[in-house]
Amino acid sequence: MPDPILVTLDGAVLDPNVPLLYADDLAAVRGDGVFETLLVRDGTARCVDRHLDRLDRSAKALDLPAPDLDRWRSAIETGQRVWAQRWGGDREGMMRVVYSRGRESAPVDAVARARSSETGISRESNEATAYLTVAPVPQRAFDVRAGGVSVLTAQRGYSIDLASAAPWQLYGAKTLSYATNMAALRWAAEQGADDVIYLSAEGAVLESPRSTVITVRGDTLATPPPESGILAGTTQQAVFALAEKEGWRTSTERLRTPDLIAADAVWLVSSVTLAARVTALNGYRMPTPERPGEFADLVDRAILAG
Ligand code: PLP
Structure with a gap:
């Protein structure tokens, strides 16, 4: 290196x-x-x-x-x-x-x-x-852009209300305290998975340890609300801004695990990895979308637009 x-x-x-x-x-x-x-x-x-x-x-x-x-x-x-x-x-x-x-x-x-x-x-x-x-x-970023990620859902253990009830928890701030996130990734790796999607105590989809979750359903892109105690992703925001101009519908909404399973595709997006498609969720093999390159191309163009 x-x-x-x-x-x-x-x-x-x-x-x-x-x-x-x-x-x-x-x-x-x-x-x-x-x-x-x-x-x-x-x-x-x-x-x-x-x-x-x-x-x-x-x-x-x-x-x-x-x-x-x-x-x-x-x-x-x-x-x-x-x-x-x-x-x-x-x-x-x-x-x-x-x-x-x-x-x-x-x-x-x-x-x-x-x-x-x-x-x-x-x-x-x-x-x-x-x-x-x-x-x-890192090479991993290129690998998962090309090959996607297998993901396990993991309990975060807090309610979606915690961020507003206890602002000192600093959910939503990108602090240097990432030990929990790194531990979650090691936990996934021990079980043969590549990544994690955190769930709230109520079972709401939150985020991944280093990326934002976006689902694709027809012409709609959906992502969980930042108010649920997650980081507002710059990549997700850039993608939604461009997608809206290009005729996609975008939605910030409460998602649950069955919504992920039922989606045409689930993507983890972040600044460096850009877009990694979820290929398997809790062992269930997600179907390959008809045009898998379409979303990744949208992300590539979105980060150029800023
Ligand atoms: N959520 C978490 C916890 C992250 O660490 C990151 C990125 O590092 C993201 C979401 C995605 O944010 P961004 O798209 O700004 O990289």
């Missing part, structure tokens, strides 16, 4: 083999921060505005200082330029944007900042940790 490209928010391109984080960075010791993962295709990061919007919302949910989106945009441009210089436009890159609360000994916090400006006590020395990396898209 070649070295990633490393760019800090101030635009410096650093040696990725030199350590960057302090040992007490709250990203490392608490997962206390937010991130975004973007696809770099043809030398250009895709859906940048959608990702920066979500970064902003995630930071707000964690009481991090509002990210400086112009600086992030410029760091993203630097990352994609250095990527294209190294690999040309042909190689797809996975860009990961990381924004954490910084050091435990001097954490940044929007609420504390506001208070310190009232009291006159300066916290200027405290800095968030802010950088991005660009690495090659």
Whole structure:
């Protein structure tokens, strides 16, 4: 695996083999921060505005200082330029944007900042940790774009009402705390499956550990509501925006496992993997749609439109 490209928010391109984080960075010791993962295709990061919007919302949910989106945009441009210089436009890159609360000994916090400006006590020395990396898209992404994924449903154990009843759960924010999601994928792999679709306590379809669920029924694309405690997917949003222009119906609705089984096709979509068709669900082999390339092509075009 070649070295990633490393760019800090101030635009410096650093040696990725030199350590960057302090040992007490709250990203490392608490997962206390937010991130975004973007696809770099043809030398250009895709859906940048959608990702920066979500970064902003995630930071707000964690009481991090509002990210400086112009600086992030410029760091993203630097990352994609250095990527294209190294690999040309042909190689797809996975860009990961990381924004954490910084050091435990001097954490940044929007609420504390506001208070310190009232009291006159300066916290200027405290800095968030802010950088991005660009690495090659993992082979797995190409494999599942081509061959799809076998999926197991898995209980998440919480109600679809939890996100609104307990906002501190941070559902809907893309936090750095992904250990549960990684464990769910290992659990699936132990049983010979490729991925998981989470269900709420009521049995509502939620999302996958790193992608959004979209069903295709005739000319209708459907996805579960973000209010049910899932991440609002940038890929799903870009796909729905283009699909509506092209005459598809789109629907954000409560889905259950039988709705997945009855659909013409079920897709897991995300920024880097793009579209992976669910080929088997809980051991049931999903029928191959008449035009399997149609949806994947829609996703490809949607991320170009942004
Ligand atoms: N849901 C979860 C939990 C994710 O981690 C991701 C992507 O990483 C998604 C959905 C899909 O989001 P996006 O399309 O913005 O990549």
